[in-house]
Amino acid sequence: MFESLSDKLDSALKSVTGQGRINELNIAETMREIRRALLNADVNYKVARDITDRVKEKATGDEVLQSVTPGEQLTKIVYDELTRVLGGEHVGLNMADHPPTVILVAGLQGSGKTTFVAKLAKHLRSKGHAPLLAAADVYRPAAVDQLRTLADQVGVPVYSVEDDGQIVQDAVRVADEAVAHAKQKARDVVIIDTAGRMHVDEAMMKEVADIKGAVDPNEILFVVDSMTGQDAVNTAKEFNEQLDFDGVVLTKLDGDTRGGAALSIRTVVEKPIKFASTGEKLDALSEFYPDRMAQRILG
Ligand code: GDP
Numbered sequence: 001m002f003e004s005l006s007d008k009l010d011s012a013l014k015s016v017t018g019q020g021r022i023n024e025l026n027i028a029e030t031m032r033e034i035r036r037a038l039l040n041a042d043v044n045y046k047v048a049r050d051i052t053d054r055v056k057e058k059a060t061g062d063e064v065l066q067s068v069t070p071g072e073q074l075t076k077i078v079y080d081e082l083t084r085v086l087g088g089e090h091v092g093l094n095m096a097d098h099p100p101t102v103i104l105v106a107g108l109q110g111s112g113k114t115t116f117v118a119k120l121a122k123h124l125r126s127k128g129h130a131p132l133l134a135a136a137d138v139y140r141p142a143a144v145d146q147l148r149t150l151a152d153q154v155g156v157p158v159y160s161v162e163d164d165g166q167i168v169q170d171a172v173r174v175a176d177e178a179v180a181h182a183k184q185k186a187r188d189v190v191i192i193d194t195a196g197r198m199h200v201d202e203a204m205m206k207e208v209a210d211i212k213g214a215v216d217p218n219e220i221l222f223v224v225d226s227m228t229g230q231d232a233v234n235t236a237k238e239f240n241e242q243l244d245f246d247g248v249v250l251t252k253l254d255g256d257t258r259g260g261a262a263l264s265i266r267t268v269v270e271k272p273i274k275f276a277s278t279g280e281k282l283d284a285l286s287e288f289y290p291d292r293m294a295q296r297i298l299g
Pocket residue numbers: 107108109110111112113114115116196251252253254255277278279280284
C-alpha cells in the first residue's frame with residue numbers, strides 16, 4: 001500500500017537525518033521533496049501544501065532546531081500531520097439506541113459496495129450482532145444474486161421483494177419493508193445495498209435520497225474505490241452534497257493505489273473514513289485508524 005509515497009517520504013526524511021542538524025535551508029529542501037512526493041501520490045494540492053506548511057512551522061521551532069535528534073523529531077512531526085489529515089481519531093459507526101440500527105450504503109457501481117455490505121455483515125456478526133441485508137439494488141438481477149451469494153457465505157439473511165419471481169423495482173419499498181422485517185425477526189442491524197451507476201447521476205442520487213427519507217438511517221456510508229485518486233474525492237463531494245453521509249469506506253487499498261484519495265478525502269469532504277477494504281475476500285475489512293495508517297505510510 002502506498003509504496004511509492006512511503007519510499008519518497010523515507011528518502012526525504014533520511015536526507016535530513018543524515019545532516020545532524022535541521023536548519024532553514026535543509027528544511028526547505030525537505031519540504032519541497034515531501035510536497036513533491038504527496039503530489040505524485042495524487043494528494044489534493046491544497047492538502048499537500050497544508051501538510052508541508054504545518055510540518056515546516058513545527059519543525060522550525062527552537063526545540064527541534066536545537067535537538068540532538070532532529071531527524072526523529074521531524075519524522076514524528078510528519079507522522080502527526082499525516083494522522084491529522086487522515087482524521088485524527090478513529091470514528092466508529094453510529095448505532096441506534098433502540099434497534100434495529102439502519103445503515104445505508106451508497107457509492108458508484110464497481111466501487112466495491114456490495115462486497116463491503118457482506119464484509120460489514122460479517123464484521124458485525126463477529127461482534128455479536130444479527131444483521132439483515134436489504135437488496136435495494138433492484139435494477140440488475142445479477143446484483144441481487146451477488147448479494148445473496150455473499151450473504152450465504154457470511155450466513156446472514158437477505159430481504160428482497162419479488163413478484164412472480166421478478167424483482168420488484170422499488171428500492172424505497174425494499175428498504176422500508178426490510179426495516180419492518182428486521183423488527184419482526186429481531187435482527188438488530190439492517191444494511192441497505194443501493195444501486196450505483198458508472199457516474200454520478202441525478203436519478204441514482206434521488207433514489208438514495210428517497211431511501212434516506214423513508215428509513216431515516218443511523219449511518220450513511222459512502223463507498224469509494226481508492227484507486228481512482230482525485231476522482232474519488234470529487235465523487236465523495238457530490239455524494240456528500242446530496243446525502244450528507246456519515247462516513248467513508250475506502251476500498252481496494254490492496255491494489256497499487258497511490259494514497260491520494262486516502263490522504264485528501266477527510267480534509268476535502270470533512271467526513272471521517274470509517275473502514276478500509278483490502279481485498280476481495282470477505283474478511284479483508286478493517287476499521288480505519290488514522291494513526292495506524294500514518295504509521296504504515298511512514299513504514
Ligand atoms: P459494486 O458494484 O459497488 O457493488 O461493487 P462490487 O462489490 O461488485 O465490487 C466490484 C469488484 O471489485 C468485484 O470484483 C469485487 O470483488 C472487487 N472488490 C471489492 N472490494 C475490493 C477490495 O477491497 N480490493 C480488491 N482488490 N477488490 C475489491
